[in-house]
Amino acid sequence: MITASTLDCSAATFVVGVIAVDLGHLENTFLPPESRVKTGSDVIFSWYGRYQQAKALGEPAINGTVGSLLEDDGSLAVNKVVMDTIRNQPDVDLSAYAPLPGLPDFKKLAAELAVGPRLASLRDIGIHSNAVATPGGTGALYLSARSMLAVGDTILLRSRRWSPYDTLAKECGLPIAEWPILPVGDSDHPKVDLYALEEKLEEIATSQKRLLAWINDPAHNPTGISLDAEGRELVLDAFINCATKYPDKGVTLFLDTAYAIYADEPYGWSETIHKKFSWADWPENLLICWGFSASKSHTIYGMRCGAIVFLHPSEDYVARLGEICAVTGRGTWSLAPRLPQSTLITIHSDEDLAISWGLERSRLKEILTARREMFNERMALSELPLMPSDDGYFAFIPCDDPLSIAEKAAESHLYVVPLKGGVRIGLCSIGSSDVVRAAEILIESWHTLAE
Ligand SMILES: Cc1ncc(COP(=O)(O)O)c(C=O)c1O
Incomplete structure (x- = not known):
């Protein structure tokens, strides 16, 4: 065995024992450019x-x-009902593999948890669902990228997003097209740049065989933006119109609802979809997917529990999609962990446990709401261009030099994340008694740098 005795990062050269290793040379020897x-x-x-x-x-x-x-004392907020239920699972659920597409009851449950109470009414109007268990919502995003597009196809995203979206797109060989998170010029809706969305849809529909868009709503990461009913309808109409205009193109709208449970309208998309298709025909070439994540809703981030949920009028087609995604999962992560699936089944098939889980979830949502109200109120007294922060874990201040703001804030002991185009403030992790102080530090930092 050889041990590294010195490490000279500047020259990118490890000196291992007496042998100097040129890292760049090794990379070139072993690794493809990708x-x-x-x-x-x-x-x-x-x-x-x-x-x-x-x-x-x-x-x-x-x-x-x-x-x-995090709780106000800085400890991780965990839904105790979920923790207790995990610990009481039978050996078989701790030990055995799950079926490739997930436990059958989990697949049903994931659709219910993602779509919400409207699932039954959607079934009543002839729309079918199916699901495949995935390691977290990230797995659902990956499956959609792998299954709905070919390598080299463009994926449509909003201009501000969770940065792993870019990693996932790159891993799947998908170039990215963007439409603005908020309208750039005049717009009939304060949060939907319909013109830009329609333009991008048209561009993609006329240049490739199929189209996939990811929308993280409600409670968008990293801003906290949620669309209202009118905004959702505008977006949905744009996808329906695109599908209607290009009947030979597959149009997939993927709703990433990772934080939905902590939003005021957790199932707003289902309401919008149900309202629309109660009277309008669903174009055959339109597919709606949900990325369900139990990471936040059930506070089991590390257990990797999620699902991709499909919605379409053809029962056979959603079944076929399930088969395809299970194969992709098999060839990527094998299968999703069984233990969190069985845990969620236990909780949601027992009325008392489900109620206790819901009460704890409401308590956690209240923590977030209280922090957000304090933060937004203090920010409203300043000139800072805080983006709308409606729900969920985060708030976002757009700026040209996020690193300087983050560094300045750190001098006053506030740590936030400098991202492309602004700083992300994790309201989820700031104790309630520190929220106003955090807002003040950001305001001071902003003004100091502006001077
Ligand atoms: C926007 C967004 N989507 C999806 C996810 C998926 O999370 P997980 O894979 O843990 O379920 C996250 C997690 O942080 C997220 O922020």
Whole structure:
């Protein structure tokens, strides 16, 4: 075994024992270009590391970095009902594989949890659903990217997004087209740039055989934006019109609802879809998918529990999609963990447990609502261009130099995440008693840098 005795990062050369190794040369020897372009520094984790370091040094540090909900004392918020239920699962569910598409009862449950109470009414109007269990909502995003598009096809995203969207698109060989998260010019709706969306849909529909768009709503990461009923309808209509105009193109709208459970309208999309198709025909070439994630809703981030849920008028087609996605899953992560699936089945098939889970979820939502109200109120007294922050875990201040703002805030002991185009503030991780102070630090930092 050889051990690294020195490490000279500047020259990208490890000196191992007495043998000097040129990392660039090794990479070129072993790795194809697709691998060599990958770099691993995750900005969220590195700023979280800085917060932890500051805390360890005894600073009164405020943590606005992580994407997990923390209690006011800084501990991870966990839904106790879920934890207790996991610990009581039978050995077979701890040990055995799940079926490739997921436990049958979990598949049904995932559709219910993603679509919400409207699932039954959608069935009544002839729309069918199916689901495949995935390792988290990320797995659902991946399956849609792998199954609905060919390598080289363009995927449509909003201009501001969770950064792993870019990683997923790259891993799947998909170039990205964007439409603005908020209208750039005049718009009839304050949060939907319909013109830009329609233009992008047209562009993609006329240049490739199929179309896939991911929309993270409600409670968008990293802004907290949620669309209202009117906004959702505008977006849905744009996809329906595109499908109607191009009947030979497959048009897939993928709703990433990872934070929906903490939004005021967790099932708003189902309401919009149900309202629309109660009187209008569903174009055969339109597919709606949900990315269900139990990470936040059931506070089991690390257990990797989620599902892709399909909605379409053809029962045979949603069954076929399930088969395709199970094969893709088999060839990627094998299958999704069984334990969290059986845990969710236990909770949601027992009325008392389901009620207790719901009460705890409501308590967690109240924590977020209280923090957001304080933050938005304080921000409203400033000139900072805070993006609308309606629901969920985050708020976002767009700016040209996010790194400087984050550094300035850190000087006053607030740690936030500088992302492309602005800073993300994790309201989920800032204790209630620190929220106003956090807003004030951001305002001070902004003004200091503007001077
Ligand atoms: C926007 C968004 N989508 C999807 C996910 C998926 O999460 P998971 O794979 O843990 O279910 C996350 C998690 O942070 C997210 O922020």
